[in-house]
Amino acid sequence: MNRGELEDLTKHINDKISLVKRLLELRAVAKDPDKRAYLHKIEHDINAINGLLDRFERYVSQQRDLLKHLQDLDTFFQEDEQNAQHLLENIPPHMPRKGAQLIVQGGQTTALSKQAEVNIVPQEQDQPRKPPRSQIKEMEFITVQEFDSIPQYMKGRVTYDQLNSAVKSINMAITGKYKIFQQPVKSLSNAARKFHQRFKEQETKDTKGQFFVVEEDLRELAQLKVDKRFVGMLNMLRHCQRLKELRGGGLTRYMLL
Structure with missing residues (x-):
């Protein structure tokens, strides 16, 4: 195992240890009735935030699909405009013109x-x-x-x-x-x-x-x-x-x- 791999493994273990310590601290806090009410409120707020994030992600996905659809329409419109311009510039001279008898x-x-x-x-x-x-x-x-x-x-x-x-x-x-x-x-x-x-x-x-x-x-x-x-x-x-x-x-x- 080289030095880089050893440092990554050490960081991973330290992160796990820190997470366990934080859970133990929260467990100790949860035993206090006064602090437990705050924890429930925080849980409720976090769940609400997660719900908003889910709705936001769905909205972003819908807007991304709409943007792609509009880009496709823009491409079609540009092709139609080019075709119309080509027709305008290449009207056969034997076609009747406005104002002629x-x-x-x-x-x-x-x-x-x-x-x-x-x-x-x-x-x-x-x-x-x-x-x-x-x-x-x-x-x-x-x-x-x-x-x-x-x-x-x-x-x-x-x-x-x-x-x-x-x-x-x-x-x-x-x-x-x-x-x-x-x-x-x-x-x-x-x-x-x-x-x-x-x-x-x-x-x-x-x-x-x-x-x-x-x-x-x-x-x-x-x-x-x-x-x-x-x-x-x-x-x-x-x-x-x-x-x-x-x-x-x-x-x-x-x-x-």
Whole structure:
């Protein structure tokens, strides 16, 4: 046994001896009736203190559990806040914005270009409104899954948002075109009548009852530049079964499916 162990053993024995001495002293005191009353009072106070300590320990345990629960909630709230901030910073550009002039057709919301608004009957303000002859069909936006299914050679550097921006522009041209085309000719302005006549000349037996646009419609009603890049996006939309091409009479008609 080394010196440290011997000192610990000696201290332990001395503590036991001191405890025994204290018990003997208390036993002697307990024989005195006057002092015994004080001992009972001390016992009662000690028991009360022990009860308070037990209640305090339970309360501390409950507060510790509540704190852990609140910390977990705080973590969840922070994750939700981060997700909401991410959504706010990554709203697709084809989503409608507050304050824009919108037209709801076929379950889709489309903003009209200024050019399309100019071409649509100015006399409508002086005439009673009539219900539309038919709903104007619009192209549905491309989903993320559909975009991922497009071959990379076909996509090139075109992004998901850019492709849906093209969908939005095509819908803008279609809405402007057929809003004019479905109006009675007599109610149209001179400028709108020219558009109506041109739209009528574009029709064929294969396009009857269908919705389509040509390059001229896209340029004038949606201010689109129909260049090589845009033609590539039209091919992507064909791949996603959003439109098909009909050629004839020197025109390429992009017809909605």
